[in-house]
Every structure is written in C-alpha cells, then in structure tokens.
Amino acid sequence: MAMMLDLKYALRQLYKSPKFTVMTLGVLLGGLSIALFTFSFLYTTIYKPLPLPEGETALRLAVYNDGEFDMLTANEFKAVKEGVSLFSEMGIYRDQDVRMSKGEAGRNFFGAAVQARMFEFSRTKPLAGRTFTALDSLPGAPAVAVISEEMWADEFNRDPQLLGQAIELNGVQTEVVGIMPQGYRFPHIARIWLPLQDTVFDAQAPISEQFNVYIRLKEGIEATHAEREITQVLRSLQLQNQQSYGMEAVQKQARIMTFQMAQTGGEGATVFLFLSAISWVVLLLACINVGNLLLARILEKQKETAIRNALGASSGRLISQLMWEGILITVLGTFLSVCLVGALLDYVNVGLRSWLPGAGLFWWQYGLDGATLMMALVYMLGTLFMAVFLPAWRSTRQDINATLRDGTRGAQSRKAGRLSRILVTTQVFLVALLMLIGSVSALIANKFVNIDLGDDYQNVMSTRYSTPERTYPSAQQRLNLTYALMDEVQSYSAVTHVSVAQWLGPRKVHFGHQEYNQEQTGTEIDTISMIGDFQTTGVRLLEGRLFNRADTMDKRKVVIISDSMAQRYWPGESALEQHFVMEIEGHREQVYVVGVVSNLMNPKSLFGRLDSADEIYLSGSQFVQTLQKLSYRILPGTTNAEQIFYRAMYNTAPNLDVKQTVMPAIKNRDKMRESMRFISHLTFATGAFALALAVIGIYGLTANAVAQRTHEIGIRRAVGARDRTIIALFMRQGATQLVIGLGLALLLFSVIAMGFQSFTEGLFPVSAYFVMACLVSIALTLVVLLAVYMPISRAIKLEPSSALRYE
Known part of the structure; x- marks a missing residue:
C-alpha cells in the first residue's frame, strides 16, 4: 500500500514538472541509446556466435608471422593435419570471384572454393540436390557448382529443372548440382561454391598458396593446448623449408579464434574495448546528469526528509520515496532506448545492403537479440544505481540535527554544496577528456579524407587474379x-x-x-x-x-x-x-x-x-x-x-582464377574516405552530445545551488553588496571547479598525445595538439561560465524583499 502511494506521488510530481521530466528523459535516452547501439553493433560484428547450428564451436586457424596476422599455406595445412590429432573437423577454403556468362553478357558473384566437407562443417543441408564429394576435387573431374537460394531466385526464376544443367562460370561449362537454403552464405558472403582442387597441395613450399583454415576441436581440447602443438609443427616445417629452399626465417605462432575475430585480423578485442569505453563515458555522463537533476529535486526536500526521519520514518522508506521519480524515468528511458536502437539496427541492415557489395559478412545480422536486451537490463540497473539510488541514499545519510540547524530557509547545506561541486568537477573532467580524444579522432579522420595518396585512380578499372600453376x-x-x-x-x-x-x-x-x-x-x-x-x-x-x-x-x-x-x-x-x-x-x-x-x-x-x-x-x-x-x-x-x-x-x-570483381579502382578509395568521413561526423556528434550533457548537467546543478542560496543573495543585496560582486562570487566558485576538472583532463590528454605522437611518428605537429587543447578549453570554459551566469543573473533580478521571503 505504501509503495502504491509513493508511486502515485512520483507520477503526480513528474506530471507537474513537464520540463524536468522531458529534459531528464532526453538526457538518459541519449546516453543509453549510444551505449546500447555501440554494444549491439560491436557484439554482432565481433563476438556473436555464427548463425549456424553449433556455430559457437566453428573456429578459424590462423598464423602470426613475426607478429603479423596471416593465413596458412596449403603446405602448412597439410603438415598440421598430419601432425596434430586434436581436431574433429578441419579444412581449407578461399574466397573467389565467380563470373557467370550468358552469351556476350555476364555478371560477377561472390563465391568460395571449398573442400567437400565444408557444408557438413556448417551443419547445413542443401535445399535441393547435393553438395560436393571428394571426387569433385580430383584432377580432371567434371566442373560442378552449388548455388545459393537467392541466386536461384534472382537469376533462374526458381527453375525446378536447373539441377543437372550447365551454366558458364569463369569461362567453363559447369553443372549445377545443388542449391543451398535461403540466407546461407558461409563462409563469408558466398553465393556460388566451387570445389577446391586437390592439386593445391602439390605445390612446393616456396610457391604454396595461402588459404583460410576452418577447424572444430575435439571435445575437451583447450584452444591454448592446440595452439602450442600447431606452433611446434609450423616452426619445425619452417626450419625444414629454410634448409631445403632457402626460405626466409620467420617466427611463427598459431592462433585459434572465431571467424569474426579472424576477419578483424585478430584486433577485434582492441576495437571493441576502445569504442565501448567511449560509449561508457557518454553513458556515465548521462548518469551523472540524471543524478544531478534528481539530486536537485532531492535537495529541495532535504529538510523535509530530515524532519520525517526525526519523526521515525525508516531510511528504507525514505530512500524508496526519493527514488520513485528516478525509477520511472529510468525504466521509461530504457524502454524507449531499446525501441530506438532496434530501429537503428534495422536501418544498419538496410544500409549495408546498399553500401557494401554482398551486404557484408553473413553473420552481420543486426537486431535486438538476447545479448542486446540483457545489456539493456544491465545498463538500466547500472543507471538506477548511479543516477537514482546513490543520490537518494546520500541524502538520507545525514545528521538530522545538523541538517535542521544548518542555514536558514532555502539555504544550501554544506554537504550538499560540497557534493554539488564534486559532481560538476567530475563532469567537466569527463566532458573535456571526451572532447579532446574526439578532436584527435576527428583530426585523424579528416587527414584520411583529404590525404594525398600520390596516385590517380580516376577512370581506372582494376581486378585481382591468380595464374593457375597447374596449367x-x-x-x-x-x-x-x-x-x-x-x-x-x-x-x-x-x-x-x-x-x-x-x-x-x-x-x-x-x-x-x-x-x-x-x-x-x-x-x-x-x-x-x-x-x-x-x-x-x-x-x-x-x-x-x-x-x-x-x-x-x-x-x-x-x-x-x-x-x-x-x-x-x-x-x-x-x-x-x-x-x-x-x-x-x-x-x-x-x-x-x-x-x-x-x-x-x-x-x-x-x-x-x-x-x-x-x-x-x-x-x-x-x-x-x-x-x-x-x-x-x-x-x-x-x-x-x-x-x-x-x-x-x-x-x-x-581458366584464369579471378579473385576480385572488375570495378572502378576509385570505388575502394571512396569507401575508405566515406568510412573516415562517417567516423569524423560520428566523433563530432558524440562530442556535441557530450557538450550538451555538460550544459544541462552543470546548468541544473548551478541553478539548484543558486535557488537554494536565493535567501543568502537577498541578504547580501539588502546589506549593500553590488550585483557584480555577487555574480563574481558565484563565477569564482564555478571557475574553481572548471580549472580542477579541465586541468586534470588536459594533464591526462598530454600523456595520451605524447603516446600518439610517438606511435604516428609525428603525423601532426605538436602545435596541433596545443590548438585542440586550447579550442576545447575555450569552448568548455564558455559553456561552464554561461551555465553559472544564467541562473545567478536571474536571481539578482529579484527584489531583496522577495529574495528574503524566497522558499
């Protein structure tokens, strides 16, 4: 019953304060949406299990040559397969461009050359016909192909008689023997699959071709144990090749990883942590701002809370009453954030189809999945703790007698004032750091967008091909x-x-x-x-x-x-x-x-x-x-x-083995520039949002502090203090918080800048970092001082008599 009364009271308070409700909800919605979208996008791209039966056990085997990510050669694969018995399944494949010709016309499709058991590895049966057998990979075997359901529908209008017919692929009459189910594009973005010829294993080590290697470990085998055994085999083979063929000495290290991590060159974890850290900072800023706004309302009731506590109300009941407004805003904000992120992820799926050839890797299926909803729940609980529970708990951890004795009506308590100053300082520090790092990111992106590459690919067509060594x-x-x-x-x-x-x-x-x-x-x-x-x-x-x-x-x-x-x-x-x-x-x-x-x-x-x-x-x-x-x-x-x-x-x-579709060479360059331009815009948008959060949060705290000191302002004016003296007093207090927060951020940024300058070998002159630091400092100084000046300027417009009666 008491909880229902508290809930009704909170709803009534929110209804009576629409500006506060909308502002708090908007801040929380922005922070939660950025954090949740970043997590969902990165998780699907890098960590989410493959959308295949037993996809969590499907792994890739790669090798690091002198610390550089690389693929295994057919020669190395053969040695590992014969020398290591820790795999339940193992095979190789390579992505391959496939040209389908119809008379003088033709069209290119993303394809893959695979071994016979690759389809069994993916635990997927054909929609019609069959997949490959070991006979299809033998020298001189008839040319056969398996196609995707999408290609069957788009190119052959679902012709039921297609199986057994020949189509011209890469200039060779090839029999279609199977059709895979809708959405199947394993191992990456394939729409046509060709059998990988066994002759690839005949080439000697110096000219042995490289391939992607897929594996599934036997039950109970640890990946680290398998990596050690594979590394020993690879290093032993490397020594033999050095002696037999005079090959260059290379330090080899085997790595077993997911398909997603292998596609990032093993750097997915670094990217995930960096981008996630930025989104967490934004969410932390949002939580601080929501906490600030809720704290301001709580502080208004501080003496009321002390009186109720003195009359026997329990701390738990008081915390519950103070928290309900925040709980309602947080739950509603999380719900709206989930809806917004779901719509954005659907838009990403649509955008990928138009921006990337083949719509990207087959596991890039963005949407509201269990992991995203679970993370939304985690973010909501974290927000409830930081932005709702802590302010309420902090307000009840007070000395009742001190609170009742502290100041006069409308005055701000010393503890409340100290907490307010700490929050403003923390917020200045986080916003400044985020803006400084964002400035470097934007500068890098701008560098790549306008970079002089020393070449000219306008009106140039390009393709990649491999000359068949067996021919x-x-x-x-x-x-x-x-x-x-x-x-x-x-x-x-x-x-x-x-x-x-x-x-x-x-x-x-x-x-x-x-x-x-x-x-x-x-x-x-x-x-x-x-x-x-x-x-x-x-x-x-x-x-x-x-x-x-x-x-x-x-x-x-x-x-x-x-x-x-x-x-x-x-x-x-x-x-x-x-x-x-x-x-x-x-x-x-x-x-x-x-x-x-x-x-x-x-x-x-x-x-x-x-x-x-x-x-x-x-x-x-x-x-x-x-x-x-x-x-x-x-x-x-x-x-x-x-x-x-x-x-x-x-x-x-x-019979030339075409690896890449013929396309304008400038297209690849434009994609790089577009990506960098997008990163630049995203960085500026994130920085602008962080600055907006700073304006809202600092203004909210300052306005509340001024409101609570209105009675003090009235007394100062009544005894003859000048308006500009009162304004200067508050501005000095705001400047102190600004100097501390901004100073700490600049100190940390100087360390980051020195490391970046060393890593990039002087990509930008030192003066560029100095200019960025100055611009961010000026912008943030103007924002903070404006947020302090606006409420105090309104307060001093009150007549002293009105200010003295202010509650």
Whole structure:
C-alpha cells in the first residue's frame, strides 16, 4: 500500500514538472541509446556466435608471422593435419570471384572454393540436390557448382529443372548440382561454391598458396593446448623449408579464434574495448546528469526528509520515496532506448545492403537479440544505481540535527554544496577528456579524407587474379600469359594504359655504403612487383626509364625506386645505376636502379607525409608473381568498361582464377574516405552530445545551488553588496571547479598525445595538439561560465524583499 502511494506521488510530481521530466528523459535516452547501439553493433560484428547450428564451436586457424596476422599455406595445412590429432573437423577454403556468362553478357558473384566437407562443417543441408564429394576435387573431374537460394531466385526464376544443367562460370561449362537454403552464405558472403582442387597441395613450399583454415576441436581440447602443438609443427616445417629452399626465417605462432575475430585480423578485442569505453563515458555522463537533476529535486526536500526521519520514518522508506521519480524515468528511458536502437539496427541492415557489395559478412545480422536486451537490463540497473539510488541514499545519510540547524530557509547545506561541486568537477573532467580524444579522432579522420595518396585512380578499372600453376607450371609460362592478357586489354581503343602489379610488403635491403650493427640485418623497404605503364595509376617517372620486356629473368636485376628513397640514400647525386642487395624469395639479389618515380602512399606512411617512407619496384618480368592486380586506364565516358577485361580474359586464358570483381579502382578509395568521413561526423556528434550533457548537467546543478542560496543573495543585496560582486562570487566558485576538472583532463590528454605522437611518428605537429587543447578549453570554459551566469543573473533580478521571503 505504501509503495502504491509513493508511486502515485512520483507520477503526480513528474506530471507537474513537464520540463524536468522531458529534459531528464532526453538526457538518459541519449546516453543509453549510444551505449546500447555501440554494444549491439560491436557484439554482432565481433563476438556473436555464427548463425549456424553449433556455430559457437566453428573456429578459424590462423598464423602470426613475426607478429603479423596471416593465413596458412596449403603446405602448412597439410603438415598440421598430419601432425596434430586434436581436431574433429578441419579444412581449407578461399574466397573467389565467380563470373557467370550468358552469351556476350555476364555478371560477377561472390563465391568460395571449398573442400567437400565444408557444408557438413556448417551443419547445413542443401535445399535441393547435393553438395560436393571428394571426387569433385580430383584432377580432371567434371566442373560442378552449388548455388545459393537467392541466386536461384534472382537469376533462374526458381527453375525446378536447373539441377543437372550447365551454366558458364569463369569461362567453363559447369553443372549445377545443388542449391543451398535461403540466407546461407558461409563462409563469408558466398553465393556460388566451387570445389577446391586437390592439386593445391602439390605445390612446393616456396610457391604454396595461402588459404583460410576452418577447424572444430575435439571435445575437451583447450584452444591454448592446440595452439602450442600447431606452433611446434609450423616452426619445425619452417626450419625444414629454410634448409631445403632457402626460405626466409620467420617466427611463427598459431592462433585459434572465431571467424569474426579472424576477419578483424585478430584486433577485434582492441576495437571493441576502445569504442565501448567511449560509449561508457557518454553513458556515465548521462548518469551523472540524471543524478544531478534528481539530486536537485532531492535537495529541495532535504529538510523535509530530515524532519520525517526525526519523526521515525525508516531510511528504507525514505530512500524508496526519493527514488520513485528516478525509477520511472529510468525504466521509461530504457524502454524507449531499446525501441530506438532496434530501429537503428534495422536501418544498419538496410544500409549495408546498399553500401557494401554482398551486404557484408553473413553473420552481420543486426537486431535486438538476447545479448542486446540483457545489456539493456544491465545498463538500466547500472543507471538506477548511479543516477537514482546513490543520490537518494546520500541524502538520507545525514545528521538530522545538523541538517535542521544548518542555514536558514532555502539555504544550501554544506554537504550538499560540497557534493554539488564534486559532481560538476567530475563532469567537466569527463566532458573535456571526451572532447579532446574526439578532436584527435576527428583530426585523424579528416587527414584520411583529404590525404594525398600520390596516385590517380580516376577512370581506372582494376581486378585481382591468380595464374593457375597447374596449367602454367613455369615462371616463363605465367609471364607470357600476363603479357598476352595485357596486350589483349591494351588492344581496345578505350584503353590508354595497362599495368600489372602486386604489393609484396617490406623486403630487407643491404646498402654497401651503410654500416649495420650486430642486431641489424638490413633495412626494410616496402616493395612492389610491377609490369607495364606506371601512368596507369598516376605514378610519374621523374628520372631514368621504366621497365620493358628486355628486362628478362636472365639479365641483370633492375629496380625503380621512389623519389623519397633516392633523396634519402643518395642526396645530391643521381640514384641511377646505384646498386644494393635485396632479400627476395629467400635469396639475396644485387639490383640496379634504372628509374626514379614519384612517391606513393603506403602502409608505413599512412601516418605521415608522402616522403616519410620509401618504395622499391621490382620488375615483374624478372620476379614473376602468381597473384596479380591488373589495372587499366580508360577514356572518360567509356561504357561497360568491366567487359573489356572479361573479353580479354576469355580470348587469352578462360581458366584464369579471378579473385576480385572488375570495378572502378576509385570505388575502394571512396569507401575508405566515406568510412573516415562517417567516423569524423560520428566523433563530432558524440562530442556535441557530450557538450550538451555538460550544459544541462552543470546548468541544473548551478541553478539548484543558486535557488537554494536565493535567501543568502537577498541578504547580501539588502546589506549593500553590488550585483557584480555577487555574480563574481558565484563565477569564482564555478571557475574553481572548471580549472580542477579541465586541468586534470588536459594533464591526462598530454600523456595520451605524447603516446600518439610517438606511435604516428609525428603525423601532426605538436602545435596541433596545443590548438585542440586550447579550442576545447575555450569552448568548455564558455559553456561552464554561461551555465553559472544564467541562473545567478536571474536571481539578482529579484527584489531583496522577495529574495528574503524566497522558499
């Protein structure tokens, strides 16, 4: 009965104070929604079990080579499968672009080349027909494929006679043997599945291809135990390969992780913690503000509470009465937050379908699931504790006699004033820190949005392909195929330039004129294999010549270097005909510089200037690669530009293994810029919301403090105190809280800035951090002082007689 009376009283109070109710509910709704959406989005992306039967036991096996995330080669997979008996299921796959042709027209689909038992691993049976058997992977076996239900519906109008018919995939007549159920896109975003040929295991270690490895551990086997055994096998194999083939020494470490974590390169936990921490800070700010607003109402009743306590009311009953307003607001805010986040997650699903090819990975199914609802409950309970229970509990932990003796009517108690100041200081600290970190994030995002990459991909089409080694076993055969394909593409009148390149990553370089200590084994410089015209991607020749077909494998090895490298190692002289030693494919090769080109942005220089890192271009005619990226520049306005490559491919090598759909090269760059622009906007929005929270919270606390000291203000004015003296008194108190909170935030930010500056090797000048700190300090100072000035300016407008009678 008493609880019902308290509840009715709280409802009546909220109804009588609509501004307070709406403001408190809005603050809480914003903080809860940001925290809950961030959790749900990251949890689904990184941690949520795969939406498959027994999806929680489906794992990926990866390897770290010298600390860098990588995939296993077929050679390594074979050794692990034979040397480790801890798996109940194990296999390999690779994502593959599949071209389906219908006469002169065609369309590309995301696909996967998989082993026969991959479908059994996913615990999913076909909707119609069959999946693969071991016979489908044998050399010379008839070409077969399994397609998705979506493809069956979209491309074949659910033709019931499709099974057993042949369709042209990658230039090969292929029999459709099965159709998978709706929504099935395992292992990533596949819509067509092809059998992975057993011949991939025949290649020797130096040229063995890399694959994704899926596993399921035997019951009772710990992942850490399996990792140790696999690591031993991989390191033993690596030593054998070093002795047999002269392969480069690499420190290997096996890692077993979920599909989701593997897709992030093993960095998912870091991303989750960083973004979650930001959302938690926002939620904490919201809780502080809600607590501030509720505390202000509680403080108004502090003497009433003391009197009721003195008359025998229990602390539990008093806390309950004081908490009901907060409980109602928190429960309603959580409910509205869940509804809003559910709508936002549905929007994300729709947005992914239009923004990302293939609508993203198959486990990206965002929505209100059990984990999200459970976290909403956790956030609600946390908010009830921090924003509702603590203020109510704190107000009842008072000395009744001291409270009844403290001050006069309407005066603010000393304890209440001290608590109010601590809350304002804490809020200033959190808002300042969030805004400072947000400023750095926005600055980084802006850097990437407007970054000069040193290339030009406008009007350039690109694709990736792999030359089948079983069809072209020798390096010269693969090179001849590359030349034939490039010539065929170049034969089209709409094509102006063609090139084939492959990023090889850092390679160790030894300069004869440079001394190395015992710990150094050379200088690592990013290396690119290149055939064709550099103008295809906008890189300019500054000195010397480009590669040509006379640079054959039996001639002296030649390289082209970036201008930054020429200036760094041969300042004041020509770099042409300079020579040095490179470690390539396990061998040391002496190479000669024949050209210098403009600088290119690479992974090492993403956090710096164009000339902060160097590039070496190897002649692709002398060091033949299997995996290649082909790019061709077209005339503006060319229609059906992607068909140029496919026609050239079918005229030269119909069985070419295309890894990536032909698309405008600028599209990938635009996606990166769009992502960074989105991060920039999100950062500013979060900072703006945090600033809004600061305005509401600080204003609410200050207004309450001023209201409780209105009687004091009236006395000061009655005895002759000037208005500006009274204003200065309150402003000094606000400034003290500002200086403490902002000072602590700037101190912590200086430590963060020094670490970031060291990590990015001076991406931004030190003055940039100083400017950010100044701008945030000025903005927050104006907000805090304005929040202090507004209520005091209203209070001094009261006549002294009215202020003295103020309750």
